[in-house]
Amino acid sequence: MTDLFDYYNNNPVGIVDQNIWDDKVQQVMMNFQKGPTIYSPLIQWVNRSQETGALNSQWTELLEGDVNNDAIAIDAQYIPEPAGVDSRSRWLTTLRYGDKVQLSETSNIYQMWQMSGGRDWRGLLKGVLGNNVRRKLETLSRNAYLTGPKSFWTYPGTASDFSGLDSSTKFNLDIVNAWNLRLGNIGEPIIPGESASVKLVIVPPGVIYDFFTSLAGASANEAAMWRDAKIYGGGLQYEIGMYKNTRFVEVPNDNYGVNPAILYNCGNVQVQGEVSAAIARGDGSPDPASAKVDDVWYVGQKAVTHYITLKSGVDMSEFALNDQVTIHTVRTSDYGIVNGVDPLSGMTIVRRIVLIDVGNRRLSFDRPIMYPYATELTTGVYAYVTKGTHIAFNLVLGSAGGIKGNVNRPLKFYDPKPVDDFNSVWRYVWDIVAGWNVWEPSLFECHFTAVSLAKPGGIISPPAAESS
Numbered sequence: 001m002t003d004l005f006d007y008y009n010n011n012p013v014g015i016v017d018q019n020i021w022d023d024k025v026q027q028v029m030m031n032f033q034k035g036p037t038i039y040s041p042l043i044q045w046v047n048r049s050q051e052t053g054a055l056n057s058q059w060t061e062l063l064e065g066d067v068n069n070d071a072i073a074i075d076a077q078y079i080p081e082p083a084g085v086d087s088r089s090r091w092l093t094t095l096r097y098g099d100k101v102q103l104s105e106t107s108n109i110y111q112m113w114q115m116s117g118g119r120d121w122r123g124l125l126k127g128v129l130g131n132n133v134r135r136k137l138e139t140l141s142r143n144a145y146l147t148g149p150k151s152f153w154t155y156p157g158t159a160s161d162f163s164g165l166d167s168s169t170k171f172n173l174d175i176v177n178a179w180n181l182r183l184g185n186i187g188e189p190i191i192p193g194e195s196a197s198v199k200l201v202i203v204p205p206g207v208i209y210d211f212f213t214s215l216a217g218a219s220a221n222e223a224a225m226w227r228d229a230k231i232y233g234g235g236l237q238y239e240i241g242m243y244k245n246t247r248f249v250e251v252p253n254d255n256y257g258v259n260p261a262i263l264y265n266c267g268n269v270q271v272q273g274e275v276s277a278a279i280a281r282g283d284g285s286p287d288p289a290s291a292k293v294d295d296v297w298y299v300g301q302k303a304v305t306h307y308i309t310l311k312s313g314v315d316m317s318e319f320a321l322n323d324q325v326t327i328h329t330v331r332t333s334d335y336g337i338v339n340g341v342d343p344l345s346g347m348t349i350v351r352r353i354v355l356i357d358v359g360n361r362r363l364s365f366d367r368p369i370m371y372p373y374a375t376e377l378t379t380g381v382y383a384y385v386t387k388g389t390h391i392a393f394n395l396v397l398g399s400a401g402g403i404k405g406n407v408n409r410p411l412k413f414y415d416p417k418p419v420d421d422f423n424s425v426w427r428y429v430w431d432i433v434a435g436w437n438v439w440e441p442s443l444f445e446c447h448f449t450a451v452s453l454a455k456p457g458g459i460i461s462p463p464a465a466e467s468s
Contacts, residue, residue: 016107016301017301017302017303018288018298018300018301018302019107035131035134035135035254035255036237036238036251036252037134037138038138038142038202038238038249038251038260038261039138039141039142039145039202039260039395040134040137040138040141042141042397042402042403043141043144043403043404043405043436044400044401044403044404044405044439045404045405045406045407046092046404046405046406046407047406047407047410048092048406049092049094049406049407049408049433050407050408050409050410054408055093055094055408056091056092056093056094056406056435057091057092057406058089058090058091058092059089059090059091059092060087060088060089061087061088061089061090062085062086062087063085063086063087063088064083064085065083065084065085065086066083066084067083068081068083090437090439091437092404092405092406092435092437092439093406093435093437094406094407094408094433094434094435095433095434095435096431096432096433097136097140097431097432097433097434098429098430098431098432099129099132099133099136099429099430100129100427100428100429100430101125101126101128101129101132101427101428102125102425102426102427102428103121103122103125103425103426104424104425104426105422105423105424105425105426106424107121108120108121108122108426122426122428125426125428126428129413129428129429129430132430133411133430138260139260140436141403141405141436142260142261142393142395143343143344143436144403144405144436144437144438145395145402145403145438145444145446146343146344146393146446147344147436147438148402148438148441148444148446149438149441152441152442152445152446153445153446153447153448154175154178154445154446154447154448155169155447155448155449156169156170156171156172156175156449157169157172159448160336161335161336161337162266162267162268162335162336162337162340162389162391162448163267163268163336163337164336165267165268165389165391165448165449165450165462166267166268166389166450166462166463166464166465166466167450167461167462167463167464167465168464168465169449169450169462170207170210170213170214170449170450170451170452170462171203171207171210171211171214171392171394171449171451172214172449173211173214173215173218173222173243175447176243176244176246177244179199179201179246179396179398179445180197180199180244180245180246182398182445183199183396183397183398183399183442183443183444183445184196184197184198184199184398184399185398186399186442186443187398187399187400187401187440187443188399188400188401189399189400190397190398190399190400191236191247196399197245198245198246198247199245199246199247199396199397199398200236200246200247200249200396200397201246201247201248201249201394201395201396201397201447202249202251202261202394202395202396202397203248203249203250203251203261203392203394203395204250204251204259204261204262204392204393204451205250205251205252205253205259205454206259206262206390206392206451206452206453206454207261207392207394207449207451208240208248208250209452209459210449210451210452211248225243225244226241226242226243227241227242227243228240228241235247236249237249238250238251238252246396256352256366256367257324257352257454258324258350261392261393261394261395262390262391262392262393262451262453263341263343263390263391263392263393263448264324264325264326264341264343264350264390265324265325265326265341265350265386265387265388265389265390266326266335266337266340266341266343266388266389266390266391267337267340267388267389267390267391267450268337268388268389268463268466269337269339269340269386269387269388270318270387270388270389270463271314271315271318271319271386271387272314272339272384272385272386272387272388273310273311273314273361273384273385273386274310274311274314274380274381274383274384274385275308275309275310275311275327275373275381275382275383275384275385276309276310276311276380276381276382277305277308277309277382278372278373278374278382279305279308279369279372279373279374279382279383280304280305280372280374281368281369281370281371281372282300282301282304282368282369282370283304283305283306283307283308283368283369284300284305284306284307284308284351284364284365284367284368284369285299285300285306285354285364285365285366285367285368286299286300286306286354286355286364287302287306288300288301288302289302291355293354293366293367294354294366294456297366299366299367299368300367300368301368304368306364307355307357307362307363307364308327308362308363308364308369308383308385309360309361309362310361310362310363310385311361311380311381312361314361316356316358316361317358318387319353319356319363319387320353320356321353321354321355321356322352322353322354322455322456322458322460323352323353323387323460324350324351324352324390324453324455324460325350325351325352325353325363325385325386325387326341326348326349326350326385326386326387326388327348327349327350327351327369327373327383327384327385328341328342328345328347328348328349328383328384328386329345329347329348329373329375329377329383329384330342330345330347330348331384337388340386340388341386341388347371347373347383349369349371351365351366351367351369352365352366353365353366354366363385389450389462389463390450390451390453390460390462391448391449391450391451392448392449392450392451393446393448394446394447394448394449395444395445395446395447396444396445396446396447397443397444398443398444398445399443400443401439401440401443402438402439402440402441402443402444403436403437403438403439403444404437404439405434405435405436405437406434406435406437407432407433407434408433408434408435409432409433409434410432411430411431411432412430412431412432413428413429413430414427414428414429414430414431415427415428415429416429450462
């Protein structure tokens with residue numbers, strides 16, 4: 001059973017030993033930069049729940065009957081059947097989301113990290129919390145599109161789910177013609193001031209790489225239809241160009257090379273290992289006292305576990321340095337992969353392998369795992385590590401309004417007073433009661449392809465199809 005103190009004095013990192021100094025170095029500057037927002041601005045927000053006080057809101061719409069254009073008799077005194085009238089409704093639901101950071105005063109007294117010219121770590125944590133809001137709302141906005149009906153999802157070639165994606169089903173030019181037919185025929189333009197026929201597609205860098213590879217093999221007429229954004233000017237942020245009435249926006253990677261437009265390892269599974277020991281916050285990166293990541297970074301703390309251990313039976317030869325693997329607690333078959341990765345789970349994270357200990361079945365990553373995986377999923381299993389085909393999530397928008405957000409209570413920040421004897425534990429918290437809901441699925445399309453990824457000094461190409 002848990003009590004208040006299981007939550008109250010829960011440090012951001014369980015062990016902080018790299019922030020203790022002997023006045024030998026000048027300072028360590030910490031600077032958390034705000035990242036891009038790609039998916040959040042696409043959401044159309046309403047606040048009906050906030051106005052009514054209801055947790056969820058229902059919209060009802062009149063359905064007009066069909067028109068019977070048959071003639072009636074000249075001497076008819078009655079219309080035999082009146083025109084039909086019916087209704088349909090849709091819902092905007094809400095849930096509560098939030099997060100927190102906290103710090104013990106003791107950790108704030110003797111330490112070298114500096115921000116804004118001072119050593120008070122509280123301002124730094126508030127910056128982390130603000131970035132947490134952006135990242136969480138971005139993820140929820142992206143995931144809203146992935147909750148739409150799968151009957152509207154599309155794939156290249158003959159693929160019908162993630163299991164059919166391989167090296168033969170990367171991004172292809174032909175799909176753009178299909179988007180021009182299916183999307184943008186109703187609703188308001190997705191780009192204000194543009195014609196209603198212009199589409200917007202949001203893709204990861206690997207799709208642009210595959211796109212230009214495909215463009216290089218196209219006919220001269222097809223290739224001439226590409227226009228760089230710098231040519232026509234007035235481009236959107238991260239826009240790189242237009243092809244056949246479709247404007248391409250390339251989603252940037254984060255500071256660690258992870259891209260929100262890629263569903264990592266969500267395709268066919270090459271290897272999946274079971275983590276055999278609980279993972280504490282801060283575990284998983286090499287010992288900074290003896291190893292550097294990429295020959296540059298001394299990562300994480302010293303007095304933590306510098307790897308995760310997999311259960312016996314896993315084929316360690318399937319893992320390679322610089323693989324981007326997924327650590328997760330939820331497995332799903334919803335996307336055509338038996339026991340595959342669930343990209344919607346909040347406990348699904350991506351890490352790059354930088355050390356492999358085959359004999360002890362250990363993996364170390366480019367950065368620590370910052371959330372504990374301490375609950376047994378089955379006996380002796382605390383998480384899964386999966387290496388599989390990476391899937392590009394290409395979000396195509398024909399008109400605005402495909403997803404609506406419902407706000408019951410707007411974003412709030414809290415600065416709770418310490419409650420221990422020394423007033424020593426500082427906490428900063430936020431929450432929001434809101435929901436992301438598919439409103440009109442015909443206004444956007446989720447197009448999934450296999451995708452090429454960058455790695456240090458090379459490229460990770462999609463695997464070839466398995467021979468039957």
